[in-house]
Amino acid sequence: xxxxxxxxxxxxxxxxxxxxxxxxxxxxxxxxxxxxxxxxxxxxxxxxxxxxxxxxxxxxxxxxxxxxxxxxxxxxxxxxxxxxxxxxxxxxxxxxxxxxxxxxxxxxxxxxxxxxxxxxxxxxxxxxxxxxxxxxxxxxxxxxxxxxxxxxxxxxxxxxxxxxxxxxxxxxxxxxxxxxxxxxxxxxxxxxxxxxxxxxxxxxxxxxxxxxxxxxxxxxxxxxxxxxxxxxxxxxxxxxxxxxxxxxxxxxxxxxxxxxxxxxxxxxxxxxxxxxxxxxxxxxxxxxxxxxxxxxxxxxxxxxxxxxxxxxx
Ligand code: CP
Numbered sequence: 603x604x605x606x607x608x609x610x611x612x613x614x615x616x617x618x619x620x621x622x623x624x625x626x627x628x629x630x631x632x633x634x635x636x637x638x639x640x641x642x643x644x645x646x647x648x649x650x651x652x653x654x655x656x657x658x659x660x661x662x663x664x665x666x667x668x669x670x671x672x673x674x675x676x677x678x679x680x681x682x683x684x685x686x687x688x689x690x691x692x693x694x695x696x697x698x699x700x701x702x703x704x705x706x707x708x709x710x711x712x713x714x715x716x717x718x719x720x721x722x723x724x725x726x727x728x729x730x731x732x733x734x735x736x737x738x739x740x741x742x743x744x745x746x747x748x749x750x751x752x753x754x755x756x757x758x759x760x761x762x763x764x765x766x767x768x769x770x771x772x773x774x775x776x777x778x779x780x781x782x783x784x785x786x787x788x789x790x791x792x793x794x795x796x797x798x799x800x801x802x803x804x805x806x807x808x809x810x811x812x813x814x815x816x817x818x819x820x821x822x823x824x825x826x827x828x829x830x831x832x833x834x835x836x837x838x839x840x841x842x843x844x845x846x847x848x849x850x851x852x853x854x855x856x857x858x859x860x861x862x863x864x865x866x867x868x869x870x871x872x873x874x875x876x877x878x879x880x881x882x883x884x885x886x887x888x889x890x891x892x893x894x895x896x897x898x899x900x901x902x903x904x905x906x907x908x909x910x911x912x913x914x915x
Contacts, residue, residue, distance in 0.1 A: 603903050604725050604903060605713075605717045605726045605728075606727045606737055607713050607714050607717060607726065608773070608776075610735070617741065617780055619902070621745050623897075624897070627893075628894035638668060640669065640901050641668035641670035642670070644668075644671070645699055646665045646671070646673070646704065647703050647704070648673070648704045648729075649703050651706060652730070654729070656866075656889050660889065661729060662674060663893050664892075664893050664894075664897040664900060665900060692716060700724060701725065702725040702727065702900065703720065707731050710732030710733055710769075711731060711732070714731075727900065733768065733769055733772070734769050736770045736773050738892070738896055739892075742888055742895040743770075743777070744774075746860075754781040754784075756784055756818075758783075758787070758817045759778055759787065759817065760789055760813055760817040760820050761774060761787070762788075762813070762820065762845060762847065762872070763789075763822060763825065764825045765795050765823065766795055767826035768823050771788070771821075774821065785805060786805070787807055788802075788805070789808070789809075789814070789845070790845060811851065814854040815854050818859055820847065820861050820862065822867075822872050823863070824863075824866065824867065824868050824871065824872050841871060842870060842874075846870070846874060847861065849877060849880070860882055861885070865888075867885065
């Protein structure tokens with residue numbers, strides 16, 4: 603694993619290794635001494651061309667806990683605003699002996715483009731590109747599901763909302779399929795589901811009540827308004843009525859179903875506050891797991907072996 607750009611094409615043993623390794627790191631980061639020397643001497647640049655709260659912060663914490671040096675490249679105060687091209691910016695940062703770029707961009711394919719143009723010793727991790735992929739988010743979601751539910755083939759998972767514009771949903775569906783989840787459902791209005799839904803191996807529901815029946819995991823998504831130029835955008839009230847997750851709708855899922863959301867959440871649009879903050883919600887747990895999962899991915903991309911002797915007992 604040199605680059606981590608998409609879940610597509612990755613095999614089940616690799617996804618399992620990421621989760622197993624994250625499990626080891628999770629044990630470490632819960633202790634008083636949170637650091638391990640695995641990436642000491644490495645330089646990691648967070649290259650975020652699009653805003654982020656959770657992903658950027660947890661990548662930074664993950665890198666620091668692996669003892670790497672981290673630079674958060676600030677696009678708004680950089681020479682990008684003076685017309686410097688993406689590649690020139692990249693090569694200048696690379697000349698500072700960077701070992702890894704963590705890239706977020708609003709254009710699908712940006713992380714792959716960067717990966718094609720970096721030196722052979724440099725790794726690129728995709729932290730979300732356009733509507734295309736958000737592989738580390740999908741892996742922290744799989745890790746969270748495994749913590750609560752254990753056996754993927756026994757599970758029925760529903761992903762609800764704006765699937766069409768969601769890089770998270772795309773990566774989640776790929777990861778869930780690879781891990782052999784029993785049934786994947788997507789629930790949303792026709793206008794917010796991809797035309798190729800059937801080829802993704804998912805069951806499609808336009809009625810939320812029907813789609814939630816007996817599911818083990820409910821993953822809510824926000825409306826990605828920033829990616830809907832020219833589209834017919836539903837009003838928040840109308841959307842919440844049809845596709846917002848309320849306590850009553852959640853009762854249709856299994857009694858021990860967990861509620862997930864990659865964030866940022868829009869309360870009263872796709873999810874009621876009582877559900878987001880309720881006993882079945884694991885939304886903040888997902889954020890916490892982001893640190894261990896990103897430690898796992900970064901250490902694997904840098905070629906660090908997962909031998910137990912690298913980790914403090
Ligand atoms: N889930 C996620 O990608 O959140 P951020 O945009 O805050 O990074």
